[in-house]
Amino acid sequence: MTGDVGASVEAIFREERGRLLAALVRRFGDLDLAEEVTSEAIEAALLKWPVDGVPASPGAWLMTTARRRAVDRLRRDKAYAARLALLQVEADRAAPADPGADGGLPDERLRLFFTCAHPALPEVDRGALTLRYLAGLTTVEVARAYLVPVETMAKRLVRAKKKISGARIPFRVPEPRELPGRLPGVLRAVYSIFTEGYAASAGPDLLRHDLAEEALRLGRILHRLLPAEREVTGLLALMLLTHARRAARTGPEGELVLLEDQDRSRWDRAMIDEGEPLVVRALTGGPPGPYGVQAAIAALHSTAADAASTDWPQIVHLYDVLRSLTPSPVVDLNRAVAIAMRDGPQAGLTLLDALAGEPRLRGLHVYPAARAELLRRLGRLPEAAEAFREALGLAGSEPERRHLRARLDELP
Amino acid sequence: MKYLLLIHGSGGGAVQDWLDYARAVREAGILVAGEAPADPSLATSVTVGAGGERVVTDGPEDREALSGFYVIDVPDLDAATDWAARCPGARGGTVVVRPVAEYA
Numbered sequence: 001m002t003g004d005v006g007a008s009v010e011a012i013f014r015e016e017r018g019r020l021l022a023a024l025v026r027r028f029g030d031l032d033l034a035e036e037v038t039s040e041a042i043e044a045a046l047l048k049w050p051v052d053g054v055p056a057s058p059g060a061w062l063m064t065t066a067r068r069r070a071v072d073r074l075r076r077d078k079a080y081a082a083r084l085a086l087l088q089v090e091a092d093r094a095a096p097a098d099p100g101a102d103g104g105l106p107d108e109r110l111r112l113f114f115t116c117a118h119p120a121l122p123e124v125d126r127g128a129l130t131l132r133y134l135a136g137l138t139t140v141e142v143a144r145a146y147l148v149p150v151e152t153m154a155k156r157l158v159r160a161k162k163k164i165s166g167a168r169i170p171f172r173v174p175e176p177r178e179l180p181g182r183l184p185g186v187l188r189a190v191y192s193i194f195t196e197g198y199a200a201s202a203g204p205d206l207l208r209h210d211l212a213e214e215a216l217r218l219g220r221i222l223h224r225l226l227p228a229e230r231e232v233t234g235l236l237a238l239m240l241l242t243h244a245r246r247a248a249r250t251g252p253e254g255e256l257v258l259l260e261d262q263d264r265s266r267w268d269r270a271m272i273d274e275g276e277p278l279v280v281r282a283l284t285g286g287p288p289g290p291y292g293v294q295a296a297i298a299a300l301h302s303t304a305a306d307a308a309s310t311d312w313p314q315i316v317h318l319y320d321v322l323r324s325l326t327p328s329p330v331v332d333l334n335r336a337v338a339i340a341m342r343d344g345p346q347a348g349l350t351l352l353d354a355l356a357g358e359p360r361l362r363g364l365h366v367y368p369a370a371r372a373e374l375l376r377r378l379g380r381l382p383e384a385a386e387a388f389r390e391a392l393g394l395a396g397s398e399p400e401r402r403h404l405r406a407r408l409d410e411l412p
Numbered sequence: 413m414k415y416l417l418l419i420h421g422s423g424g425g426a427v428q429d430w431l432d433y434a435r436a437v438r439e440a441g442i443l444v445a446g447e448a449p450a451d452p453s454l455a456t457s458v459t460v461g462a463g464g465e466r467v468v469t470d471g472p473e474d475r476e477a478l479s480g481f482y483v484i485d486v487p488d489l490d491a492a493t494d495w496a497a498r499c500p501g502a503r504g505g506t507v508v509v510r511p512v513a514e515y516a
Binding site for chain 1 (some may be wrong): 509
């Protein structure tokens, strides 16, 4: 029972944890120490607050407590303190402290976002680090999120942390000239968390759902910290508009429901209303980025009453733009499907067939599944059945398999 | 913090580029050491066996092997990778950045 209570309290402190950790990393220049005293401060709060009441400024209370613990620790361990002091001097040489940073509790999380998604860290670990240190999830929760054993995740996080301190990956926000090179990595880390939440709605699907919610929360934080970065706005819009469809994405049997067959009255209107103005901002004031364009495509679906009245010519146009920004066979596939909606199934099928043998589509069930749909619409049923079977052999998640099996069974 | 920049591959860059780079590193006040080995055809390998016997052999004559190195003292990895990116050897080759171990 206590475990359950502990877990829910952990969740309450998630937001605080990220803020506190970032401020302490900024202050002491050491992730390990910051992590240790953040946990200690939260534990102290769990003991004290129920008795003494919640302090007027909980964030400041936690920060003071954590700082005091850190100073205690450094007093006990002189060698460690000397090393950190040296680190701090060097860090200040590289980036002078923000003026007025000692006043209230400045939000230092942006630095930490860039550290967690640093290009010198393995790409697969960046999402996990972001979840751990910015979303404030425990290692156990991060492991569960990625469906890997706790021990495996703990090892990966420790290894990444060692690289951060050993190679001295800095805690800093890149300068404006570096930002175009570095920001996409941060956005990719957050979006990878979101897509991971959608990758497998099978099994413990509630947890996976949480993952999409965590990514949304991170997207909101990032948007608050970088309100003028249009791709940040675009990413948040894309996640909101995609997540708005979550209730309609699966049918009563837990099967996947394709966009065109979804009951649009079950889409989350509040989330769409939040996302749509962000799309406009993401696309205003310069050439659009890939997240802005994908958000615009999502918005065109959100505003359409059904698949038939969707603005397919505009969607095809946006896929053309996306293709010029981030060429990939997956984009080509989506474009082919949009063209099928605009010009009929044969036009789409011709484009899909041209993608046959594309190595980056090999092993993905979406390619044969898309072909199967178009073949079915063209009345080429034996070929459609064959393609559905091929897709079934490749689909990983249970909702996708249920959907494909149902489609196969429906063929006359 | 000291970083070793290991320049691999025969890389691009005219002689003047390398001289300019060397001067820039020196003038930035970050240079600890920096050398480039002569032609790999002049390499000799030495190994000592379990019984203490010394084996000296010709080679290896590996053109993709180390073609130079710098040791620089800069605040952090970002600064080190900036300097690595400016190195002419990074064009058409690779510069591996490794922190120098500290034995305090």
